[in-house]
Amino acid sequence: MNYRHAFHAGNHADVLKHIVLLALIDAFKRKETPFFVLDTHAGRGRYLLASEESRKTLEIEDGVMRLMAQPQLPPVVERYLKAVQADNPVGSMICYPGSPLLAAQALRPQDRMAACELQEEEAAALKALFAHDGRVGVHPGDGYALLRSLLPPKANGDKIGRGLVLIDPPYEAQDAEYQRILAALAETLSRWPQATCAVWFPIKQRRSILHFFRKAAALPIKSALLAELLVRPDDSPLRLNGSGMLLLNAPWQFDRVLAPAMPVLKQHLGEKGASTRLEWLKAGD
Numbered sequence: 262m263n264y265r266h267a268f269h270a271g272n273h274a275d276v277l278k279h280i281v282l283l284a285l286i287d288a289f290k291r292k293e294t295p296f297f298v299l300d301t302h303a304g305r306g307r308y309l310l311a312s313e314e315s316r317k318t319l320e321i322e323d324g325v326m327r328l329m330a331q332p333q334l335p336p337v338v339e340r341y342l343k344a345v346q347a348d349n350p351v352g353s354m355i356c357y358p359g360s361p362l363l364a365a366q367a368l369r370p371q372d373r374m375a376a377c378e379l380q381e382e383e384a385a386a387l388k389a390l391f392a393h394d395g396r397v398g399v400h401p402g403d404g405y406a407l408l409r410s411l412l413p414p415k416a417n418g419d420k421i422g423r424g425l426v427l428i429d430p431p432y433e434a435q436d437a438e439y440q441r442i443l444a445a446l447a448e449t450l451s452r453w454p455q456a457t458c459a460v461w462f463p464i465k466q467r468r469s470i471l472h473f474f475r476k477a478a479a480l481p482i483k484s485a486l487l488a489e490l491l492v493r494p495d496d497s498p499l500r501l502n503g504s505g506m507l508l509l510n511a512p513w514q515f516d517r518v519l520a521p522a523m524p525v526l527k528q529h530l531g532e533k534g535a536s537t538r539l540e541w542l543k544a545g546d
Contacts, residue, residue, distance in 0.1 A: 270308040270357040271321030271345075273530045274504035276328065277490045278429065278461050279363055280341045280522055281506045285425055285457060286367045287340070288512040295371040297414035297424035301404025301445070302431065303361040303376035305386035307348070310355055321357060327529050329354075335521035360427060361387065365397050372396060373421065375411050377404035404428075405445045412452040422455060429461040439473040443480075446509065450481055457510045458482075464503040467495045474542060477507060484545035486511040487538060488519055490526050494534040505538070513545060 269275065289296040310321060328334060329342055344366060348358040358366070361376040368374060376391070377400045378384040384401035391397040400407050414421040426449050432438045439462075446458055460477070462470060478485045491503030508515065516539055523537040 269320050269501075270310070270359070271326070272324040273320075273490060273492050273526070274461070274463070274501065275357070276324050276341070276530065277488065277504055277526065278506060279344075279360065280337060280526075281459065281488060281508070281519065282360055282427065283341055283344055283363060283367060284337050284515070284518050285459060285508075285512070286364060288515065288518070289372075289423055289425070290367075290369065292423070293371075294423065295369075295373065295416060295421055297372070297416075297421040298364050298368070298374040299408075299411055299414070299424070299426045300361045300364065300374070300376045300429070301408070301427065302429045303378045303383075303387055303399075303404075304359045305378075305383045306359050306362040306376070306390040307386075308357045308359060310357060321354075324530065325357070326354070328525075331529060334525055337518060337522050338525055360429060361397070362390065364427075365391065365394060368396050370396070371416075373414065373416050374398070375400055375407075375414070377402060377407050377411075379403050404430075405441055405448075408445060408448050408452070412449060412456075414453070424453075425457045425459060426453075427459050427461075432463055436469070439470070443473070443476050446477060446480055450509075454481070455510065457508065457512070460507040460509075462505050462507065463501055464489065464491060464495055464505060465498045465500065466502075467491075474507065477509065478542040480509065482509045482543065484511055485509050485542040486516055487540050487542055488523070489536075489538040490523070490530070491534075491536045491538075492530055493532045494536075511545075516541065 374397045388399045486508040489505035493502050495502045527535045527537045
């Protein structure tokens, strides 16, 4: 079991990550040409909220459920909530869709996706989930290592020019994970220079990840956008105080798409001392 995904399904980190993910996919859908999504750490794709792992924390109560209780929210947030509700019976919440399922449900017939998962049990569940979806390929194994065989993406022998690589590891290696991410980003951009790369990262003490931001912004990219949600001050290394998404080669003016969501997330998901950040580390032309 990928315990980070299971324990924290639907929490504040998932909310930010999945709002950004769906907004990126919607941006790609503005053109008819196909796009490709690669999820390097996909998990099992769907998480039952009645499972033992989910019941232990019930973080969803302080995450997506708080937003669902609000009468009116910005369109970019409503878009996300409708996608979550679409995977549940009307009027109830029995499961939470993970990144690969949300992405797959947003694909068109011409689009393609690859979902990688290292843990055997999770990969088997993911394979069963997409057994009848020809647009989605499930690849058991290390998502970092699989980049070489999956990029640049092709469909029916033709290269797909546009798309997204989502990197959302469990950060079990802690600081060492950032070095692996940087290597994966460099590999991705060397094979698929126009790719949009989206990296989810936890925030415990924010100063510890500033070096990662500098290194990532120095890669051969057109732009780098940072979106962060801190639900409390980042003064404890023992808690998940917040999270963020680092977007390389983000769509033009994508900050304007996310901007309406940030104060809403702070208001409804934050505690005392909550804050958000939405800023270009490297602005596009």
